[in-house]
Amino acid sequence: MTLTDGHPIWFELSTPDHVAAATFYRQLFSWTTRTSPVVEHGGYVIASAPDGDGIAGLMTPPPGAPPGGGWSIYFLSLDLAATLVKAGDLGGSVAFGPMDIPHVGRFAVLLDPQGVPFSVMQPSTEDPARPFKQADDAHGHAVWIELATPDPDAAFAFYGGLFGWTREGAMPMGEMGEYAFLGAGEARPGAVMSSTLTRAPQQWNSYFLVVDIDAAVATAEAGGGKLIQGPDPIPGGDYSANIVDPYGHQLGIVGPRKGGDAA
Structure with missing residues (x-):
């Protein structure tokens, strides 16, 4: 590709x-x-x-x-x-x-x-490795990116002009505004949301695929990290969560809930 x-x-x-x-x-x-x-x-x-x-x-x-x-x-x-x-x-x-x-x-x-x-x-050269890979078996890879910004419309205008990205629909989140999906050709690499309405940090965030969302949260906490959001169900049957590592750096994880719907 x-x-x-x-x-x-x-x-x-x-x-x-x-x-x-x-x-x-x-x-x-x-x-x-x-x-x-x-x-x-x-x-x-x-x-x-x-x-x-x-x-x-x-x-x-x-x-x-x-x-x-x-x-x-x-x-x-x-x-x-x-x-x-x-x-x-x-x-x-x-x-x-x-x-x-x-x-x-x-x-x-x-x-x-x-x-x-x-x-x-x-x-310098084309690397055959793909750190970002949206596949069910791409464990350890990034599978989703997310921008929290005070002005989603302006962000779409900027990144659309820079990279050719498009706005491909949105999921309403009530008082938190819309979760608007990025289009990159046929790909859907991520989404944009309002940092003001969601109170999320103003930043790009990445989500990495794990085998079991609850086991990953437990591993993160045992290693000195902390769960700050989720796990929450997402379309397709998986769950997403956000953690901070022992130094307070945020990262997203996504994956199935192997133990059923209750943690």
């Missing part, structure tokens, strides 16, 4: 202790982890799903880096220079970069018009 601009091609965690984080996420997703052999990567840890696909990078920010950290998404750009120009024309801005990552590609961190950060990358 040929990937187009806007496809999620990497996930990354910046955290105070990436070694401890690697242990937490290995237990949660059955990931395997290894340190990048490239010296210039500075001890960057690469996490792979049970099927062997590379999924995410874990890193401790260097001295002097801004505090906070957390999970971020890298979206594909086939022409990074053109993407940065287009983002600026649409009201976005460059927060960091562009910068080369040896043997990987060239990337930049952008802010959309509402100030939500995201990353774009032009890879």
Whole structure:
């Protein structure tokens, strides 16, 4: 499958202790982890799903880096220079970069018009691995992305202009507004919702597939994490939940409830 601009091609965690984080996420997703052999990567840890696909990078920010950290998404750009120009024309801005990552590609961190950060990358070569894979057996892969923003209409205009995404229907959530679905050609990679009405953090969030949602929540809590939402039923029979890891970084999980409808 040929990937187009806007496809999620990497996930990354910046955290105070990436070694401890690697242990937490290995237990949660059955990931395997290894340190990048490239010296210039500075001890960057690469996490792979049970099927062997590379999924995410874990890193401790260097001295002097801004505090906070957390999970971020890298979206594909086939022409990074053109993407940065287009983002600026649409009201976005460059927060960091562009910068080369040896043997990987060239990337930049952008802010959309509402100030939500995201990353774009032009890879050096096409990687056959697919960190984002919407399949029933893609355990450990990201399967859904979600944007909470104070202005969903403006977000659709920005990302639609940048990546060609479209609005493909919505699910009403009462006083919390609409859960509006993203279209990327025939794909439905995620959704957009109001951070103001839902009181969700203003950010991009990613959901990873687990074998058993309740077992995953229990594993996260045993490892020092915390459940902050769910598990809630979603269309198709699965359940979704949001957790924070031991350092307070949010991440979504999705999967079936093996023990029935009650936890």
